[in-house]
């Protein structure tokens with residue numbers, strides 16, 4: 001294929017207006033091709049469902065050594081589960097899966113449900129609250145902080161650190177540059193942690209125990225700990241915030257879930273499909289590869305646009321419609337395959353608990369305009385004012 | 394059609410069993426059990442769906 005026929009675009013996917021609402025841009029890119037060359041980044045965006053899913057399922061060709069979209073951060077991430085390829089990846093992953101897999105998190109369900117009910121009860125009684133800071137952020141933060149067993153002095157900084165960790169996975173723009181200083185600060189703090197600083201029996205402590213038992217190298221402890229702390233909070237926070245926002249906007253869909261609580265897991269999958277908290281991660285091609293008729297050279301930076309694949313009209317009929325009965329189990333929001341989200345069982349548990357507690361009590365939430373939080377990688381909301389709650393009737 | 398599980402990969406999400414309950418189930422410990430490794434022809438579509446929904450690509454049909 002000659003270069004002029006290669007689908008290409010000059011768009012800056014990380015400019016503020018695109019981050020505010022990326023979906024029209026995604027559609028334009030999808031119509032250009034399954035793989036589109038982005039001139040500004042000299043990188044390749046995978047835009048369509050099949051292209052993204054295909055790359056996620058082929059780690060031999062699409063290496064995670066470039067999971068971030070800039071080289072300094074990829075060098076920083078060496079040795080983390082997110083950036084490692086098999087076989088190194090699988091060893092790190094098994095340590096996390098021991099504690100994060102569905103078998104392990106089942107035992108947390110009752111406690112998480114009780115905590116969600118207490119929090120929902122409290123904010124709903126207030127009548128006015130911020131659905132993000134008071135509910136969507138407060139809950140996963142409390143749950144994950146305790147599960148990892150982090151010491152209290154991290155509390156005031158953790159969310160700022162997590163936000164920066166996702167920002168720096170973008171291309172080298174202002175957001176990334178600003179985030180790098182913050183991430184530096186986090187790593188300096190995390191590096192001081194010793195096994196004894198983490199709560200007995202916690203997931204964090206289990207990482208150090210895996211090193212003592214020789215399952216992983218001691219130098220893997222700190223990157224694994226950082227992965228837990230950052231991957232586990234901002235993502236779930238934005239998923240719950242997006243859910244509250246979507247249900248407030250679509251009362252008919254909320255009524256369906258309330259009428260039949262068995263719809264909740266499928267409805268949460270539709271929330272995840274509709275607004276993926278993680279919009280993009282990167283890969284590096286290890287060889288020349290053909291993606292839907294476009295040839296991507298070896299050693300290229302690739303962008304996996306999860307949020308675009310989820311809205312691909314080639315895969316989902318009427319993709320811009322929010323429809324809880326669609327129950328799309330195959331969405332791309334948790335990735336897929338080798339790096340498929342290790343925390344998805346926990347994320348689902350948390351979200352089902354909060355949404356279930358709301359559904360049991362609340363007929364309508366009246367909300368203001370959401371204030372978007374712009375991040376290179378995350379799609380989320382900074383603040384969503386609830387100014388009225390109609391309780392069950 | 395034959396189903397195989399990669400035991401090292403399978404983390405027990407059970408999404409496969411939700412979509413093809415006639416072919417597999419999770420046991421009391423949350424371990425996936427294949428009830429029919431050789432898929433009866435009428436269930437081949439269900440088997441393909443089960444493979445597709447596994448979030449970590451642990452299940453294969455050949």
Ligand code: HEM
Pocket residue numbers: 056064067081082083093096100144227228231232233235236239276277278281306332333334335336338339340341342343344346347
């Ligand atoms: C709704 C919430 C969540 C979303 C949308 C999400 C999204 C993702 C995505 C897209 C990936 C794949 C990255 C790739 O393809 O390279 C991933 C991986 C990962 N997630 Fe999540 N995540 C969520 C919740 C969580 C939670 C609660 C935890 C842990 C407490 C967690 C821990 C991880 C880890 C450790 C990985 C790396 C897995 C690997 O590389 O093998 N995530 N997540």
Ligand code: SF4
Pocket residue numbers: 398402403404405406407408409410425446447448449450451452
């Ligand atoms: S969906 Fe995949 S990981 Fe889950 S039980 Fe089935 S094969 Fe195992």
